Amino acid sequence: MSLDTVVEDIRDEAHARAEDIRAEGEARAEEIESAAETDAEEILESAETEVDREIEQLREQRLSSAKLEAKQKRLEARRDVLGEVRESVEDELVGLEGDSREDLTRDLLEAASVEFEAGDDVSVYGRPGDEALLESILADYDGYEYAGEYDCLGGVVVESAQSRVRVNNTFDSVLEDVWEDNLQAISNRLFEQ
Known part of the structure; x- marks a missing residue:
C-alpha cells in the first residue's frame, strides 16, 4: 500500500470517526436539549401550581381576615347598642x-x-x-x-x-x-x- 492510500484511509477513517463523534454529539445535544425542555416544562408547571396554591392560600387568608373583621365590627356594634340600652336604663332609674x-x-x-x-x-x-x-x-x-x-x-x-x-x-x-x-x-x- 502506498503512503497516499494509507493517508487516504486514515483520512477517511478520521472523517468517519469525526462524523460519528459529530452525530453522537448532536444526538447527545438533542437528548440534553430535550431533557432541559422537559425539566423547564416541569419547573414551569410546578411554579404555576405553587403560584396557584399561594394565590388560593392568600385568598383564603384575606377572606378569613375579612370575615373576622366583619364579626368584630358586628360585636362592637352590638356592644355599643347594649351600652346605649344600659345607659338608657340608668337614665330611667335616675329619673x-x-x-x-x-x-x-x-x-x-x-x-x-x-x-x-x-x-x-x-x-x-x-x-x-x-x-x-x-x-x-x-x-x-x-x-x-x-x-x-x-x-x-x-x-x-x-x-x-x-x-x-x-x-x-x-x-x-x-x-x-x-x-x-x-x-x-x-x-x-x-x-x-
Missing part, C-alpha cells in the same frame, strides 16, 4: 320620681334590713338628692339613721358597726345583677337571634 322611687327605695331598704339585729344602730346612705326621701322612709325604722351620700343611681347602702355588715342595695347593684342574669336574653331580643 324615677314620686311613688315609684319611694316604693323601690322602701323595698330595697326592707330587703337590706333583714341582715341586721333589732337594736342595732344602722346607718343608711343614699344618692345625693334622695336625702329627704330617705329620712321620711327611715322614720318608720327604729335605730336607722341617714348617714350621708353614696354615689349611685338610687337605692340604699346600709351598714351597722355592731353586726359588721354592709348591704349594697342600690339601683346600680340590682341593675348589675339583673343585667348579668339577662344579658343573653336582652341581646337575643335586641338582635333577634
Whole structure:
C-alpha cells in the first residue's frame, strides 16, 4: 500500500470517526436539549401550581381576615347598642320620681334590713338628692339613721358597726345583677337571634 492510500484511509477513517463523534454529539445535544425542555416544562408547571396554591392560600387568608373583621365590627356594634340600652336604663332609674322611687327605695331598704339585729344602730346612705326621701322612709325604722351620700343611681347602702355588715342595695347593684342574669336574653331580643 502506498503512503497516499494509507493517508487516504486514515483520512477517511478520521472523517468517519469525526462524523460519528459529530452525530453522537448532536444526538447527545438533542437528548440534553430535550431533557432541559422537559425539566423547564416541569419547573414551569410546578411554579404555576405553587403560584396557584399561594394565590388560593392568600385568598383564603384575606377572606378569613375579612370575615373576622366583619364579626368584630358586628360585636362592637352590638356592644355599643347594649351600652346605649344600659345607659338608657340608668337614665330611667335616675329619673324615677314620686311613688315609684319611694316604693323601690322602701323595698330595697326592707330587703337590706333583714341582715341586721333589732337594736342595732344602722346607718343608711343614699344618692345625693334622695336625702329627704330617705329620712321620711327611715322614720318608720327604729335605730336607722341617714348617714350621708353614696354615689349611685338610687337605692340604699346600709351598714351597722355592731353586726359588721354592709348591704349594697342600690339601683346600680340590682341593675348589675339583673343585667348579668339577662344579658343573653336582652341581646337575643335586641338582635333577634
